[in-house]
Amino acid sequence: MRQNNLSRGSERTYPLRMPPGWEPPVPAFSSEFGAATNEISMAVIGCQFSRPHRDRLYEIVAGLELLLRKVGEADHVDLSECPIDGTGHSQFVATCYWLKPDAMAKFFDTTDFKAFWARHSTEGLAYGVFREFFNIPMKRFETLHSGPDHIVGIAHARQSVSDPILRHAYWGSMRDRIEESATDELEPVGDIEVLEKGPNRIVVRPNQNLAVIRSGQDLTKATGVEREEYFSDIEPVLKAGMKFLRDNGLEEVNCIDCRYMSLLEEGGTRKDHTYGLAYFRSLKDLEQWAEFHPTHLAIFNAFMEFAPRYGPEMRSRYWHEVSVLPAVSQIAEYINCAPGTGLLSGVRN
Numbered sequence: 001m002r003q004n005n006l007s008r009g010s011e012r013t014y015p016l017r018m019p020p021g022w023e024p025p026v027p028a029f030s031s032e033f034g035a036a037t038n039e040i041s042m043a044v045i046g047c048q049f050s051r052p053h054r055d056r057l058y059e060i061v062a063g064l065e066l067l068l069r070k071v072g073e074a075d076h077v078d079l080s081e082c083p084i085d086g087t088g089h090s091q092f093v094a095t096c097y098w099l100k101p102d103a104m105a106k107f108f109d110t111t112d113f114k115a116f117w118a119r120h121s122t123e124g125l126a127y128g129v130f131r132e133f134f135n136i137p138m139k140r141f142e143t144l145h146s147g148p149d150h151i152v153g154i155a156h157a158r159q160s161v162s163d164p165i166l167r168h169a170y171w172g173s174m175r176d177r178i179e180e181s182a183t184d185e186l187e188p189v190g191d192i193e194v195l196e197k198g199p200n201r202i203v204v205r206p207n208q209n210l211a212v213i214r215s216g217q218d219l220t221k222a223t224g225v226e227r228e229e230y231f232s233d234i235e236p237v238l239k240a241g242m243k244f245l246r247d248n249g250l251e252e253v254n255c256i257d258c259r260y261m262s263l264l265e266e267g268g269t270r271k272d273h274t275y276g277l278a279y280f281r282s283l284k285d286l287e288q289w290a291e292f293h294p295t296h297l298a299i300f301n302a303f304m305e306f307a308p309r310y311g312p313e314m315r316s317r318y319w320h321e322v323s324v325l326p327a328v329s330q331i332a333e334y335i336n337c338a339p340g341t342g343l344l345s346g347v348r349n
Protein backbone atom coordinates (compact mmCIF):
# COMPACT_ATOMS: atom_id res chain seq x y z
CA MET A 1 0.00 0.00 0.00
CA ARG A 2 1.17 3.51 -0.60
CA GLN A 3 -0.10 6.91 0.36
CA ASN A 4 -1.30 9.57 -2.05
CA ASN A 5 0.53 12.88 -2.24
CA LEU A 6 2.82 11.84 0.58
CA SER A 7 5.70 10.40 -1.33
CA ARG A 8 7.52 13.75 -1.59
CA GLY A 9 8.96 13.08 1.83
CA SER A 10 9.47 15.54 4.65
CA GLU A 11 10.43 15.39 8.32
CA ARG A 12 7.42 15.43 10.62
CA THR A 13 7.02 17.96 13.43
CA TYR A 14 3.57 16.63 14.31
CA PRO A 15 3.12 12.87 14.62
CA LEU A 16 0.57 10.89 12.64
CA ARG A 17 -2.57 9.90 14.50
CA MET A 18 -2.60 6.56 12.70
CA PRO A 19 -2.36 3.80 15.32
CA PRO A 20 0.76 1.62 15.05
CA GLY A 21 0.21 -1.43 12.85
CA TRP A 22 -3.09 0.03 11.59
CA GLU A 23 -5.05 -2.05 9.11
CA PRO A 24 -8.18 -0.33 7.79
CA PRO A 25 -11.34 -2.46 8.02
CA VAL A 26 -12.44 -1.49 4.48
CA PRO A 27 -10.47 -0.22 1.48
CA ALA A 28 -10.41 3.42 0.39
CA PHE A 29 -8.53 5.26 -2.34
CA SER A 30 -7.18 8.70 -3.17
CA SER A 31 -6.83 10.55 -6.46
CA GLU A 32 -3.28 11.11 -7.70
CA PHE A 33 -2.14 14.03 -9.83
CA GLY A 34 1.54 13.52 -10.57
CA ALA A 35 4.55 15.50 -9.38
CA ALA A 36 4.06 18.26 -11.97
CA THR A 37 0.77 19.38 -10.43
CA ASN A 38 1.51 21.68 -7.53
CA GLU A 39 -1.78 23.50 -7.25
CA ILE A 40 -5.47 23.17 -8.02
CA SER A 41 -7.74 26.11 -8.65
CA MET A 42 -11.34 25.63 -7.61
CA ALA A 43 -14.23 28.01 -8.12
CA VAL A 44 -17.78 27.80 -6.87
CA ILE A 45 -19.74 30.14 -9.11
CA GLY A 46 -23.46 30.40 -8.67
CA CYS A 47 -26.71 32.27 -8.55
CA GLN A 48 -29.08 32.68 -5.67
CA PHE A 49 -32.80 32.95 -6.14
CA SER A 50 -36.22 32.25 -4.73
CA ARG A 51 -38.09 29.26 -6.11
CA PRO A 52 -40.28 30.84 -8.83
CA HIS A 53 -37.20 31.77 -10.85
CA ARG A 54 -35.83 28.21 -11.11
CA ASP A 55 -36.15 27.61 -14.88
CA ARG A 56 -34.76 30.96 -15.89
CA LEU A 57 -31.88 30.64 -13.46
CA TYR A 58 -31.01 27.14 -14.63
CA GLU A 59 -30.48 28.60 -18.10
CA ILE A 60 -28.02 31.11 -16.68
CA VAL A 61 -25.92 28.48 -14.92
CA ALA A 62 -26.06 26.18 -17.97
CA GLY A 63 -24.73 29.11 -20.05
CA LEU A 64 -21.97 29.59 -17.51
CA GLU A 65 -21.03 25.91 -17.74
CA LEU A 66 -20.66 26.21 -21.51
CA LEU A 67 -18.48 29.28 -21.06
CA LEU A 68 -16.33 27.51 -18.49
CA ARG A 69 -15.77 24.54 -20.77
CA LYS A 70 -15.29 26.37 -24.08
CA VAL A 71 -13.61 29.63 -23.08
CA GLY A 72 -12.36 28.76 -19.61
CA GLU A 73 -10.88 25.39 -20.59
CA ALA A 74 -11.74 24.12 -17.12
CA ASP A 75 -10.48 20.62 -16.39
CA HIS A 76 -13.83 19.77 -14.85
CA VAL A 77 -17.16 21.49 -14.28
CA ASP A 78 -20.22 20.10 -12.54
CA LEU A 79 -23.57 21.71 -11.83
CA SER A 80 -25.55 21.36 -8.65
CA GLU A 81 -28.51 22.79 -6.84
CA CYS A 82 -28.95 23.74 -3.22
CA PRO A 83 -32.69 23.81 -2.52
CA ILE A 84 -32.32 25.94 0.64
CA ASP A 85 -29.16 27.76 1.63
CA GLY A 86 -28.42 29.38 4.98
CA THR A 87 -30.44 32.46 4.02
CA GLY A 88 -33.56 30.56 2.93
CA HIS A 89 -32.87 30.99 -0.79
CA SER A 90 -32.03 28.41 -3.46
CA GLN A 91 -28.82 28.22 -5.44
CA PHE A 92 -27.53 26.82 -8.69
CA VAL A 93 -23.80 26.35 -8.61
CA ALA A 94 -21.08 25.47 -11.12
CA THR A 95 -18.07 23.93 -9.37
CA CYS A 96 -15.01 24.08 -11.58
CA TYR A 97 -11.41 23.03 -11.34
CA TRP A 98 -8.21 23.85 -13.20
CA LEU A 99 -4.86 22.17 -12.83
CA LYS A 100 -2.97 24.68 -14.95
CA PRO A 101 -1.56 27.59 -12.90
CA ASP A 102 -3.28 30.92 -13.68
CA ALA A 103 -5.96 29.29 -15.88
CA MET A 104 -8.73 30.35 -13.49
CA ALA A 105 -7.44 33.93 -13.29
CA LYS A 106 -7.17 34.05 -17.08
CA PHE A 107 -10.76 32.87 -17.43
CA PHE A 108 -12.03 35.59 -15.08
CA ASP A 109 -10.13 38.08 -17.23
CA THR A 110 -11.71 37.06 -20.56
CA THR A 111 -14.12 39.47 -22.22
CA ASP A 112 -16.69 36.64 -22.39
CA PHE A 113 -16.68 36.08 -18.66
CA LYS A 114 -16.59 39.80 -17.88
CA ALA A 115 -19.62 40.37 -20.14
CA PHE A 116 -21.45 37.45 -18.51
CA TRP A 117 -20.68 38.77 -15.03
CA ALA A 118 -21.68 42.35 -15.87
CA ARG A 119 -24.97 41.15 -17.40
CA HIS A 120 -25.96 39.41 -14.18
CA SER A 121 -24.64 41.99 -11.73
CA THR A 122 -26.97 44.93 -12.35
CA GLU A 123 -28.51 46.38 -9.23
CA GLY A 124 -32.17 45.48 -8.81
CA LEU A 125 -32.09 42.04 -10.51
CA ALA A 126 -34.36 39.42 -8.92
CA TYR A 127 -31.41 37.10 -8.23
CA GLY A 128 -27.87 37.31 -6.95
CA VAL A 129 -24.62 35.93 -8.30
CA PHE A 130 -21.48 34.94 -6.48
CA ARG A 131 -18.08 33.38 -7.01
CA GLU A 132 -15.90 31.85 -4.34
CA PHE A 133 -12.50 31.00 -5.76
CA PHE A 134 -9.59 29.26 -4.18
CA ASN A 135 -6.01 28.37 -5.06
CA ILE A 136 -5.13 25.16 -3.29
CA PRO A 137 -1.55 23.88 -3.01
CA MET A 138 -1.53 20.09 -3.45
CA LYS A 139 0.21 19.80 -0.08
CA ARG A 140 -2.96 21.18 1.49
CA PHE A 141 -5.40 18.96 -0.36
CA GLU A 142 -6.65 15.40 0.01
CA THR A 143 -9.32 13.19 -1.50
CA LEU A 144 -10.97 9.99 -0.33
CA HIS A 145 -13.02 7.59 -2.46
CA SER A 146 -14.79 4.41 -1.33
CA GLY A 147 -14.17 2.87 -4.76
CA PRO A 148 -11.17 3.20 -7.11
CA ASP A 149 -13.55 3.40 -10.09
CA HIS A 150 -15.59 6.32 -8.79
CA ILE A 151 -15.03 9.55 -10.67
CA VAL A 152 -16.46 12.79 -9.32
CA GLY A 153 -15.25 16.38 -8.86
CA ILE A 154 -11.52 16.81 -9.34
CA ALA A 155 -11.17 13.04 -9.89
CA HIS A 156 -12.25 13.79 -13.48
CA ALA A 157 -8.86 15.44 -13.96
CA ARG A 158 -6.71 13.05 -11.97
CA GLN A 159 -3.74 11.23 -13.44
CA SER A 160 -4.37 7.97 -11.58
CA VAL A 161 -5.91 6.47 -8.49
CA SER A 162 -3.91 5.14 -5.54
CA ASP A 163 -3.77 1.58 -4.33
CA PRO A 164 -5.82 1.04 -1.16
CA ILE A 165 -4.48 3.56 1.36
CA LEU A 166 -3.58 3.00 5.01
CA ARG A 167 -4.43 6.44 6.32
CA HIS A 168 -8.19 6.26 6.65
CA ALA A 169 -11.02 4.93 8.83
CA TYR A 170 -9.62 6.34 12.09
CA TRP A 171 -10.29 9.81 13.47
CA GLY A 172 -7.53 12.16 12.40
CA SER A 173 -6.90 10.35 9.13
CA MET A 174 -8.07 13.36 7.09
CA ARG A 175 -5.29 15.45 8.65
CA ASP A 176 -2.79 12.62 8.21
CA ARG A 177 -3.58 12.60 4.47
CA ILE A 178 -2.73 16.31 4.14
CA GLU A 179 1.00 16.56 3.50
CA GLU A 180 1.43 20.03 5.01
CA SER A 181 0.05 18.83 8.34
CA ALA A 182 3.35 17.07 8.96
CA THR A 183 4.99 20.39 9.77
CA ASP A 184 2.10 22.83 10.24
CA GLU A 185 -0.85 22.57 12.62
CA LEU A 186 -2.90 24.57 10.10
CA GLU A 187 -4.39 26.75 12.83
CA PRO A 188 -6.72 29.55 11.70
CA VAL A 189 -5.24 33.06 11.53
CA GLY A 190 -7.24 36.28 11.33
CA ASP A 191 -10.85 36.75 10.33
CA ILE A 192 -12.73 36.88 7.08
CA GLU A 193 -11.76 40.28 5.73
CA VAL A 194 -14.01 42.62 3.75
CA LEU A 195 -11.99 43.86 0.77
CA GLU A 196 -14.67 45.89 -1.02
CA LYS A 197 -18.21 46.89 -0.17
CA GLY A 198 -20.74 48.66 -2.40
CA PRO A 199 -24.51 49.02 -2.42
CA ASN A 200 -25.14 45.59 -3.97
CA ARG A 201 -21.68 43.98 -3.94
CA ILE A 202 -19.29 42.71 -1.32
CA VAL A 203 -15.88 41.09 -1.76
CA VAL A 204 -14.22 39.16 1.06
CA ARG A 205 -11.08 37.18 1.72
CA PRO A 206 -11.33 34.10 3.98
CA ASN A 207 -9.19 33.75 7.08
CA GLN A 208 -5.96 31.85 6.66
CA ASN A 209 -6.42 28.07 6.93
CA LEU A 210 -10.14 28.02 6.19
CA ALA A 211 -11.09 24.34 5.59
CA VAL A 212 -13.28 23.51 2.60
CA ILE A 213 -15.00 20.14 2.22
CA ARG A 214 -17.11 18.59 -0.51
CA SER A 215 -18.36 15.31 0.91
CA GLY A 216 -20.67 13.21 -1.25
CA GLN A 217 -22.76 10.10 -1.63
CA ASP A 218 -23.57 8.69 -5.05
CA LEU A 219 -26.61 6.41 -5.19
CA THR A 220 -26.96 6.31 -8.96
CA LYS A 221 -25.84 2.68 -9.22
CA ALA A 222 -27.41 1.40 -5.99
CA THR A 223 -30.46 -0.84 -6.39
CA GLY A 224 -32.86 -2.97 -4.32
CA VAL A 225 -32.42 -3.26 -0.57
CA GLU A 226 -29.19 -1.28 -0.53
CA ARG A 227 -30.97 1.65 -2.07
CA GLU A 228 -34.00 1.36 0.23
CA GLU A 229 -31.81 1.13 3.32
CA TYR A 230 -29.75 4.14 2.30
CA PHE A 231 -32.89 6.25 2.03
CA SER A 232 -34.44 4.89 5.24
CA ASP A 233 -31.36 4.70 7.50
CA ILE A 234 -28.72 7.10 6.23
CA GLU A 235 -30.34 9.94 4.32
CA PRO A 236 -32.46 11.17 7.29
CA VAL A 237 -29.44 11.49 9.60
CA LEU A 238 -27.36 13.01 6.80
CA LYS A 239 -30.05 15.64 6.18
CA ALA A 240 -30.23 16.37 9.91
CA GLY A 241 -26.44 16.85 10.00
CA MET A 242 -26.49 19.17 7.02
CA LYS A 243 -29.36 21.19 8.51
CA PHE A 244 -27.49 21.49 11.80
CA LEU A 245 -24.38 22.81 10.06
CA ARG A 246 -26.43 25.20 7.94
CA ASP A 247 -28.54 26.62 10.77
CA ASN A 248 -26.38 26.27 13.90
CA GLY A 249 -22.92 25.55 12.52
CA LEU A 250 -21.47 29.03 12.96
CA GLU A 251 -22.40 29.45 16.62
CA GLU A 252 -21.75 25.89 17.73
CA VAL A 253 -18.90 24.38 15.68
CA ASN A 254 -17.30 27.20 13.63
CA CYS A 255 -18.87 26.01 10.39
CA ILE A 256 -19.26 29.24 8.45
CA ASP A 257 -21.50 27.87 5.73
CA CYS A 258 -22.97 24.52 4.69
CA ARG A 259 -24.94 23.76 1.56
CA TYR A 260 -26.55 20.38 1.01
CA MET A 261 -26.40 19.99 -2.76
CA SER A 262 -27.71 17.69 -5.48
CA LEU A 263 -25.62 17.19 -8.59
CA LEU A 264 -27.61 17.87 -11.77
CA GLU A 265 -28.06 16.06 -15.04
CA GLU A 266 -27.91 18.05 -18.24
CA GLY A 267 -31.29 19.81 -18.35
CA GLY A 268 -31.40 20.41 -14.61
CA THR A 269 -32.90 17.17 -13.23
CA ARG A 270 -31.41 16.17 -9.88
CA LYS A 271 -29.19 13.09 -9.83
CA ASP A 272 -29.28 10.55 -7.02
CA HIS A 273 -26.00 12.06 -5.96
CA THR A 274 -25.78 14.60 -3.19
CA TYR A 275 -22.94 16.26 -1.33
CA GLY A 276 -22.31 18.73 1.43
CA LEU A 277 -20.21 21.77 0.61
CA ALA A 278 -19.02 23.26 3.87
CA TYR A 279 -16.60 25.98 4.94
CA PHE A 280 -15.14 25.57 8.43
CA ARG A 281 -12.99 28.18 10.13
CA SER A 282 -10.24 25.57 10.43
CA LEU A 283 -9.33 21.95 9.84
CA LYS A 284 -9.51 21.38 13.59
CA ASP A 285 -13.11 22.64 13.68
CA LEU A 286 -14.01 20.28 10.83
CA GLU A 287 -12.27 17.38 12.59
CA GLN A 288 -13.99 18.12 15.88
CA TRP A 289 -17.43 18.14 14.26
CA ALA A 290 -16.74 14.85 12.47
CA GLU A 291 -15.27 13.07 15.49
CA PHE A 292 -17.40 14.36 18.35
CA HIS A 293 -20.63 15.96 17.23
CA PRO A 294 -23.75 13.77 17.53
CA THR A 295 -24.92 14.78 14.05
CA HIS A 296 -21.85 13.39 12.22
CA LEU A 297 -21.60 10.47 14.63
CA ALA A 298 -25.20 9.56 13.76
CA ILE A 299 -24.26 9.54 10.05
CA PHE A 300 -21.07 7.62 10.70
CA ASN A 301 -22.75 5.02 12.94
CA ALA A 302 -25.64 4.48 10.51
CA PHE A 303 -23.10 3.93 7.76
CA MET A 304 -21.07 1.50 9.87
CA GLU A 305 -24.18 -0.65 10.33
CA PHE A 306 -25.16 -0.34 6.68
CA ALA A 307 -21.87 -0.87 4.82
CA PRO A 308 -20.81 -4.28 6.21
CA ARG A 309 -24.15 -5.74 5.06
CA TYR A 310 -23.02 -5.20 1.46
CA GLY A 311 -19.23 -5.39 1.64
CA PRO A 312 -17.61 -5.42 -1.80
CA GLU A 313 -21.09 -5.73 -3.39
CA MET A 314 -22.00 -2.23 -2.23
CA ARG A 315 -22.98 -0.16 -5.26
CA SER A 316 -23.33 3.25 -3.59
CA ARG A 317 -20.16 5.35 -3.48
CA TYR A 318 -18.85 7.83 -0.91
CA TRP A 319 -16.18 10.46 -1.42
CA HIS A 320 -14.76 13.70 -0.20
CA GLU A 321 -12.33 16.45 -1.14
CA VAL A 322 -10.77 18.58 1.58
CA SER A 323 -8.54 21.62 1.28
CA VAL A 324 -7.00 23.98 3.81
CA LEU A 325 -6.43 27.38 2.27
CA PRO A 326 -3.33 29.52 2.65
CA ALA A 327 -4.02 33.26 3.02
CA VAL A 328 -3.12 34.25 -0.54
CA SER A 329 -5.35 34.40 -3.64
CA GLN A 330 -8.58 33.33 -1.98
CA ILE A 331 -11.49 35.64 -2.78
CA ALA A 332 -15.28 35.53 -2.66
CA GLU A 333 -17.56 38.05 -4.34
CA TYR A 334 -21.31 38.36 -3.75
CA ILE A 335 -23.56 40.59 -5.88
CA ASN A 336 -27.25 41.13 -5.10
CA CYS A 337 -27.06 38.20 -2.66
CA ALA A 338 -28.88 37.99 0.67
CA PRO A 339 -26.94 39.09 3.77
CA GLY A 340 -25.16 36.09 5.25
CA THR A 341 -24.72 34.19 1.98
CA GLY A 342 -21.71 31.84 1.89
CA LEU A 343 -18.64 33.28 3.58
CA LEU A 344 -20.51 36.51 4.40
CA SER A 345 -22.08 34.76 7.38
CA GLY A 346 -18.62 34.61 8.97
CA VAL A 347 -17.88 38.34 8.62
CA ARG A 348 -17.64 39.92 12.07
CA ASN A 349 -19.13 43.42 12.25
Ligand code: HEM
Pocket residue numbers: 028167168169170171172173174175213215216217234238275276277278286287290291296299300303318
Ligand atom coordinates in the same frame (compact mmCIF):
# COMPACT_ATOMS: atom_id res chain seq x y z
C1 HEM B 1 -15.05 10.76 8.01
C2 HEM B 1 -19.13 8.52 6.80
C3 HEM B 1 -21.03 12.68 5.35
C4 HEM B 1 -17.20 15.00 7.15
C5 HEM B 1 -15.97 9.80 7.75
C6 HEM B 1 -15.70 8.39 7.73
C7 HEM B 1 -16.83 7.77 7.39
C8 HEM B 1 -17.84 8.76 7.20
C9 HEM B 1 -17.05 6.27 7.19
C10 HEM B 1 -14.33 7.75 7.96
C11 HEM B 1 -13.66 7.83 6.59
C12 HEM B 1 -12.30 7.21 6.48
O1 HEM B 1 -11.31 7.83 6.92
O2 HEM B 1 -12.21 6.13 5.91
C13 HEM B 1 -19.95 9.46 6.23
C14 HEM B 1 -21.13 9.13 5.47
C15 HEM B 1 -21.67 10.31 5.05
C16 HEM B 1 -20.81 11.36 5.57
C17 HEM B 1 -21.62 7.74 5.16
C18 HEM B 1 -22.90 10.57 4.23
C19 HEM B 1 -23.81 9.65 3.94
C20 HEM B 1 -20.16 13.69 5.72
C21 HEM B 1 -20.35 15.07 5.43
C22 HEM B 1 -19.27 15.73 5.94
C23 HEM B 1 -18.41 14.74 6.56
C24 HEM B 1 -21.51 15.64 4.62
C25 HEM B 1 -18.93 17.19 5.93
C26 HEM B 1 -19.62 18.12 5.31
C27 HEM B 1 -16.29 14.04 7.51
C28 HEM B 1 -14.91 14.33 7.87
C29 HEM B 1 -14.30 13.11 8.10
C30 HEM B 1 -15.30 12.09 7.88
C31 HEM B 1 -14.28 15.69 7.96
C32 HEM B 1 -12.83 12.88 8.46
C33 HEM B 1 -12.60 12.85 9.91
C34 HEM B 1 -11.14 12.59 10.23
O3 HEM B 1 -10.48 11.81 9.54
O4 HEM B 1 -10.64 13.19 11.18
N1 HEM B 1 -17.29 10.00 7.44
N2 HEM B 1 -19.81 10.80 6.30
N3 HEM B 1 -18.99 13.52 6.41
N4 HEM B 1 -16.49 12.69 7.53
FE1 HEM B 1 -18.20 11.77 7.08
